[in-house]
Amino acid sequence: MNRPPARPGHSLDGISPVLRGVRAVVLDTDGVITDSARVHAAAWKTAFDAFLREHPPQDPHQRRPFDTRDDYLKYVDGKSRLDGAAAFLTSRGLDLPAGTVRDVAAEKERLFTERLREKGIDAYPGTVRLLRALRREAMPLAAASASHHARELLTRAGVLDLFDALVDGGEAARLGLPGKPRPDLFLEAARRLGVPADRTAVVEDALAGVEAGRLGGFALVIGVDRTAGPDTRDGLLRHGAHLVVRDLGELIEAGAPT
Template sequence: MQFEGIIFDLDGTLVDTMPAHYRAWRQTAEGHGLVLSEDRFYELGGVPTTRIFSMLSEEQGIKIDPEAAAIQKEEAFVSLLSEVEPIPQVMEVVQENHGKVPMAVATGAMRWVMERILNEQNLSHYFTEFVASEDTERHKPFPDVFLEAARRLGVSPEKCCVYEDAQLGIEAGQAAGMHVIDVRTFHTPRRITAGA
């Protein structure tokens, strides 16, 4: 099938950022007395940072300011950006379709973090539309981020293909009625914690 639009998740899909994200998560969470295992971190892929801090705070009975903690975590993450690289198999798809098929980035990341990653990796010019966590009320597994990307591309959802690496994102793409390619079938991020 020939797709009329291609939508890419960012973290763990376009760019291999997940190990750096987890390092930043662990550092920030521990600073607040919170625990986030690496397995749980991957299960929550696609959930905005502020929302995860709210969940951890509630579950573990530790009162924090989720928005302030999210900013701390993202600042810790961007300090590690020199360590991350694009995922080669996904970049092949991006380069093959550049200028032929409209493409968008649709992420649960904050806009400033998304822009920082794309600029550091020199990837922005490949895409015409960008949807970040601030652009929709509901986040993955709801389909809103992908539906908004399709709307901005001017392509009907069923004619879009989504590249994703997280279960919640895959569910969101399917809920949007799009064809979904699971990046985990050909890329496994490096784990930080032994035996995790």
């Protein structure tokens, strides 16, 4: 399935100059390739809010519902289900047994899977345009995700065949890879492409993800800010992004073939 790496100094005609110094690109899945982050966030909100109603924190200020933008980005985006559930519940002052955290994460999984089976998921058009442009230039591409649903998401969105490698949550568990902000998931994806991290770009929308890209020594870390929140762009930059875009279609130059 793998193609040979793009030649050093490849022109990458029609693609933003920021990508012309790299030989491979690794992209996160949820919120970068597929429009699934909002579905994850909605499932987390339903699961967390129900739990908080039944087990309200002692501090009244910590009883506020889960915020699908701020809480999602800060505590769960880019992390494994268990890590995300634990981080959010801890932020609400709840010191819970591991089994309870697993139950909340399992309920979120049930809700997400139900929505995925019912309505499916789309890929972002701007991302698809960029992926196709990079493939025309023989750029090796990998998808990486902490989600066990990544392969299904990419398949349902019709974009799995655009990638040379995929490292998902199942592979991460099999290999014992620690979760973000550790860079191991992205490093494994780059390894499968046969390109060193210092010649590879990482594309992420999560704070933990851009931090992982910078910790891994990747040549370029691109943050994707789809929320347009007042602090999201600055947060991505602070956590490790070299630059931030609203949509990956911005990295295709005007007039380039799509």
